[in-house]
Amino acid sequence: MATIQPVKGTRDFYPEDLAFRRWLYEHIRTVSESHGYQEFDGPFIERLELYAAKSSEELVKEQSFVFADRGGDMVALRPELTLSLARMVAQRSKSLPQPIRWWSFGPFWRYERPQKGRSREFFQWNIDLVGVESPQADAEIASIGAAFFRAVGLGPRIIRILVNDRRLAERQLEQAGIPARLWPGVFKLIDRRDKLSAAAWSAYALETGLDAGQLSSLQHILEDTEAWRTSPEMVAFFAAAEALGSSEYLAYDPTVIRGLDYYTGTVFEARDTAGEHRAILGGGRYDNLVADVGGERLPGTGFAMGDVVLGLVLASAAALPTLRTSPSVVLVTNFDTTTQQASLILCQTLRAGGLQAEWYPEPGRIPRQLKYADRLGIPVAAILGPDEVQAGKLTLKHLPSGRQITCTQAEAVLRIQELIGH
RNA sequence: GUGGCUGUGGCUCAAUGGUAGAGCGCCACACUGUGGAUGUGGACGUUGCGGGUUCGAGCCCCGUCAGCCACCCCA
Numbered sequence: 001m002a003t004i005q006p007v008k009g010t011r012d013f014y015p016e017d018l019a020f021r022r023w024l025y026e027h028i029r030t031v032s033e034s035h036g037y038q039e040f041d042g043p044f045i046e047r048l049e050l051y052a053a054k055s056s057e058e059l060v061k062e063q064s065f066v067f068a069d070r071g072g073d074m075v076a077l078r079p080e081l082t083l084s085l086a087r088m089v090a091q092r093s094k095s096l097p098q099p100i101r102w103w104s105f106g107p108f109w110r111y112e113r114p115q116k117g118r119s120r121e122f123f124q125w126n127i128d129l130v131g132v133e134s135p136q137a138d139a140e141i142a143s144i145g146a147a148f149f150r151a152v153g154l155g156p157r158i159i160r161i162l163v164n165d166r167r168l169a170e171r172q173l174e175q176a177g178i179p180a181r182l183w184p185g186v187f188k189l190i191d192r193r194d195k196l197s198a199a200a201w202s203a204y205a206l207e208t209g210l211d212a213g214q215l216s217s218l219q220h221i222l223e224d225t226e227a228w229r230t231s232p233e234m235v236a237f238f239a240a241a242e243a244l245g246s247s248e249y250l251a252y253d254p255t256v257i258r259g260l261d262y263y264t265g266t267v268f269e270a271r272d273t274a275g276e277h278r279a280i281l282g283g284g285r286y287d288n289l290v291a292d293v294g295g296e297r298l299p300g301t302g303f304a305m306g307d308v309v310l311g312l313v314l315a316s317a318a319a320l321p322t323l324r325t326s327p328s329v330v331l332v333t334n335f336d337t338t339t340q341q342a343s344l345i346l347c348q349t350l351r352a353g354g355l356q357a358e359w360y361p362e363p364g365r366i367p368r369q370l371k372y373a374d375r376l377g378i379p380v381a382a383i384l385g386p387d388e389v390q391a392g393k394l395t396l397k398h399l400p401s402g403r404q405i406t407c408t409q410a411e412a413v414l415r416i417q418e419l420i421g422h
Numbered sequence: 423g424u425g426g427c428u429g430u431g432g433c434u435c436a437a438u439g440g441u442a443g444a445g446c447g448c449c450a451c452a453c454u455g456u457g458g459a460u461g462u463g464g465a466c467g468u469u470g471c472g473g474g475u476u477c478g479a480g481c482c483c484c485g486u487c488a489g490c491c492a493c494c495c496c497a
Contacts, residue, residue, distance in 0.1 A: 005488070062423075063495065080497085108497080113423085115491060124497055195493090259496065269497095282497065306497030335455075370457035385455060399457065 009112075009120025015325035021123065023321055024152075024307060025105050028125045031148045032103035035140065037127060040102045042084030048074040050083050050293065063110045065120075077109035080304065081126040082262070082286065083293065089130055090295025098131035098298075117278045117309040125281075128302030130290070135233045138266040138285055138301045139240035145270060145281055145303060146246035153319040159280065161246075162253035163268040166284075168231040169221075169257065176217035182209050186218065187257045193222065194255070221254055228252040237266060262286045266301065272313050280313055281305035326376040327356045330416050333369045334360040335385040343384050346394065346409060350382070353413030357382075374399055379420050382412065 006012060013021060029039070051060045065077040078084060081104060089100060104126045114120060127144060129137045142161055149159045169190075173183055185208040193201055205215045221227070228234035234252065241250050250268075258267040265285035272280065283303020290298035314320045332347040334340055343359060350357035358378075360369045366383065373381050383395040394412060397404045398419040407415045 008488085110496075112495070113493095114489090115493095118496075122497065279497070304497055309497065333456095366455050367453080367457065372457085374457040381456080383456075387455080395456090397456070402457090404456085 007120075009114040011119060011121065016323065019323040019325050020311070020321070021307065023323055024123075024125075024310070027148060027151050028103070028105050031144060031151055032127055034147075035101070035144055037101040037103040037144075039104060040085075040088070041104050041106055042078065042081060042088060044078055044107065045075045046078055046084060046087075048076045050087060051076060051079065063112045065109045065111050079108060079110045081106075081108070081124065082128070082289065082302065082304070085126070085128055085130070085302075086286075086289040086293045086295070086300070089298060089300075090290050090293050093290065093295045093298060099137075100128070100130040102130070103127040117312055119308055123307040125305045125307075126302060128300055130300040130302075131298055132301070133287065133299040135236035135266065136240040138233075139237045139244060139246075141283065141301050141303060142237075142250060142266075142268055143241055143244040143246035145283075145305070146249035148305075149249065149270070152314065154313065154317055156248040158273060158317050159249060159270055159313070160251055160273050161249050161268055161270045161281075162251055162256045163228075163234070163237065163266065164253055164256040165228075165231055165234050165237075165266050166257070166263055167265050168227065168234060169254070171231075172221045172227065172254075173218075176214055176221065178210065178214050178218070185209065189218075190222065190255055190257050191259065224254060225252060227254060233265065258282055258284055262289050262292070264288060268303070270305075272316065274316070276316060277313050278309050280309050324377045326358075326378055328358045328376065328378045329355055329420055330357045330380040330382050331369065331373040331376075331378045332357060332359045332382045333366060333384060334363050335366070335383070336363045338386060339384055339389050342389050346382060346384055346412070349409065350413060350416070355413060355416060370397070370399070380416050382416070 011017070032039070048060070048064075048066055051064065060076070060079070064079045066074060069075050085102065085104075089096065105123060107121060108124050109121050111120060112118065127141065129141055142163065145161055146156075149155075169187075170180075170183065173186060174180075178186060189201075189205055189208050192204065196204060202215060205218065206212075210218065228238070238247070238250065238252075241247050256267060256269055258269065263284040264287045267282075267284035269279040269282040271277070281303050283301070285299070285301040287299040288297065289300060290296070311320075330350055332343050332350070334343055340363065347357050347359040360372065366385075370381055379399055381397045381399060383397060385395075388394045388406075393406050393408055395404060395406050396412070396415055396419060403419070405415060405419075
């Protein structure tokens with residue numbers, strides 16, 4: 001029978017895949033909560049107008065799953081969370097205690113061609129600090145990213161968080177005599193710098209409307225790795241990061257600009273230092289966003305990290321965890337029809353004792369049952385054959401060590417806990 | 423949306439236009455009450471789909487679908 005194809009760009013989460021996602025979620029939760037952030041979530045569908053002209057024109061027009069609901073309203077599967085967050089904050093800006101520290105982990109959808117590190121349905125960690133304008137708030141957010149990388153075993157030699165500030169960049173462009181109307185094009189130009197050859201990039205720059213002098217100034221700006229010292233915000237940012245212990249992950253990079261239109265200040269992205277993968281996370285300061293969705297003006301800062309690229313980076317760094325997919329710590333064998341009843345009772349006793357226990361659901365050869373336990377990584381097999389039933393005992397086999405003991409049923413829970421080292 | 427590459431057992435891949443194979447995995451047995459190791463044997467295929475060329479197509483041609491990769495954009 002031909003199987004029906006899954007929807008393009010979606011992923012199936014088999015137990016081992018879900019185990020990884022859960023592992024990720026647990027690290028994200030731990031790091032977020034250790035900084036006092038509260039978990040929240042928004043709806044998976046929003047009205048299209050929430051996104052229109054506030055994130056990026058292409059993101060909304062070309063890369064969102066958009067459809068009319070039965071009432072004729074245009075809605076979108078959420079392509080990002082920040083606007084839902086802004087909307088939720090705007091709705092309760094008078095009553096929510098501020099500053100607001102919120103995090104979330106959930107699914108997002110973008111209608112684009114799937115490729116390496118990019119799928120149409122992906123999971124994303126969002127973390128935001130709203131109501132604070134200080135560079136220290138930006139430093140806290142970036143440092144949470146660093147703390148996460150440290151927690152999952154990705155050290156500063158593998159990951160770097162590259163930081164810039166749009167306010168600084170705009171000042172530099174102004175000083176270079178580049179008129180403000182060219183800035184959007186110039187930002188795009190900066191973004192493309194490492195994708196084009198030097199000659200092609202220069203040609204593209206002239207097309208953007210820069211003259212030779214402005215281009216030369218721009219090149220100086222992009223090579224000046226000390227320019228952050230002229231920015232009070234950047235200086236304060238790096239000082240706070242130092243205190244937060246994340247300095248070794250952070251570096252000023254004048255070529256980082258970020259594509260989303262709503263960023264107003266600090267911007268940053270995490271990359272693997274080998275340059276093998278896409279950006280792992282991206283974020284920055286968005287001081288007008290809450291006002292843009294109808295609230296009072298509230299500054300905010302935050303980032304988003306997708307699960308797909310992170311998985312690739314972990315794989316490259318040989319840092320993927322090995323995870324058990326079966327929750328069972330003990331398999332109760334099903335020797336034959338004469339012992340079935342006793343096996344079921346034993347299994348239920350083990351559960352009552354707090355152990356995750358499963359029962360082989362049909363009588364069968366013991367080798368087969370042990371092999372099953374072995375393949376699932378179940379550490380203990382409780383063997384209950386006619387001999388054991390008659391003696392009122394049972395045999396416990398610890399599969400990783402091959403050790404085997406005999407005990408009474410009353411002792412079983414304790415003995416199993418000893419075997420698995422609890 | 424544009425371009426490139428690739429579709430063959432469950433997986434990874436072979437097969438000068440001439441009999442569809444291997445390794446891994448799976449199953450059985452050796453070992454009928456002990457998994458992993460070893461050996462022996464076994465099952466599993468309309469070669470993505472549709473058409474064309476040919477005496478003959480997994481291979482060549484056209485179409486189509488899917489996957490991957492790059493561009494675009496971005497997590």
